[in-house]
Amino acid sequence: MTSAVAQPAPAARTSRLKITEIFLSLQGESSTAGWPTVFVRLTGCPLRCVYCDTEYAFYGGQWRDLEAILATVDSYGARHVCVTGGEPLAQKTCLELMTRLCDAGKQVSLETSGALDVTAVDPRVMRVIDIKTPGSGEQSRNLWSNLDHLRPHDELKFVICSREDYDWSCSMVAQHELTQRCSVLFSPSHRQVTPRQLADWIVEDRLPVRFQMQLHKQLWGEEAGR
């Protein structure tokens, strides 16, 4: 009879994420707009929206240990943390990151394209989920089953690129009874629809959605890391 030789246990793998940037700014969107917020921008996105303003997050980035990311976030001393991208959910460890941030007492929000499953996200996280309009060029990527798992503190975001996009978005809001599920945000696509145009349409229709402009762009323009 031969006796098996005990093998040393494999070293525990450290959780890592590919990060484009971590920075402190003001939240420019959603119901948390205006709060000092630490942004954790994860690298990579499987979509290519025509209006994307974070193309610099598609490639590159640096692998960082989860513990180091948490320490960096904490060093800024802000209560609000926004996990964004790119598409943060494209990296599985993102789920662990958000849970750890919640455990640390942070108010955590997630900005996601709406193309990936959001059901495994920690329930303490406010999920801001895009609905991609026809004008985005990525309408076919909408994962409509996400709508069945919305919580009242989640938010749905439409970026409106034209009057056709606006009409399409209104029909989606009505068809899926979205305003009864959570807050719905309508934003004008930069340089495609003026804020005034979109605001007029919403007021004219008494649409129960929240108009929003990107506060950080008014303050700092297109600067990365702001």
Ligand code: SF4
């Ligand atoms: S989902 Fe977001 S990050 Fe990805 S291409 Fe669209 S706008 Fe850019």
